[in-house]
């Protein structure tokens with residue numbers, strides 16, 4: 001295990017540009033991201049669906065299936081691309097649909113899982129933006145921000 005880790009570290013570019021080129025395998029960002037995806041839903045299940053929390057947890061894990069929409073993208077995996085607004089099931093149009101599912105008792109657990117998934121991915125995007133301005137400027141979040149600013153009559157510097 002340790003050998004694999006060190007050989008991976010050695011093969012990547014030197015410090016500095018590395019954080020832009022390839023994300024570290026066990027960075028705080030990765031830990032937080034997967035913690036939110038896999039561990040935090042336990043808390044959500046216990047808080048919102050205490051009587052069926054185990055089932056609720058599994059259903060929320062299953063909502064991770066929306067990441068299958070990444071398969072439509074080219075390249076399929078780009079660590080610095082912000083998924084929010086980019087992939088169809090992560091689009092801004094999907095959010096109100098998921099919010100509606102929240103109102104139906106039958107789909108409530110799924111909706112919590114989906115909305116929390118988008119929240120988790122948003123945290124990851126913002127984290128990337130904090131050290132990669134290109135990522136921010138290329139994101140759909142930035143495009144949406146500009147559209148909203150224009151709608152409000154503000155000037156937008158492209």
Ligand SMILES: [Zn+2]
Nearest residue numbers: 067083117121
């Ligand atoms: Zn996702």
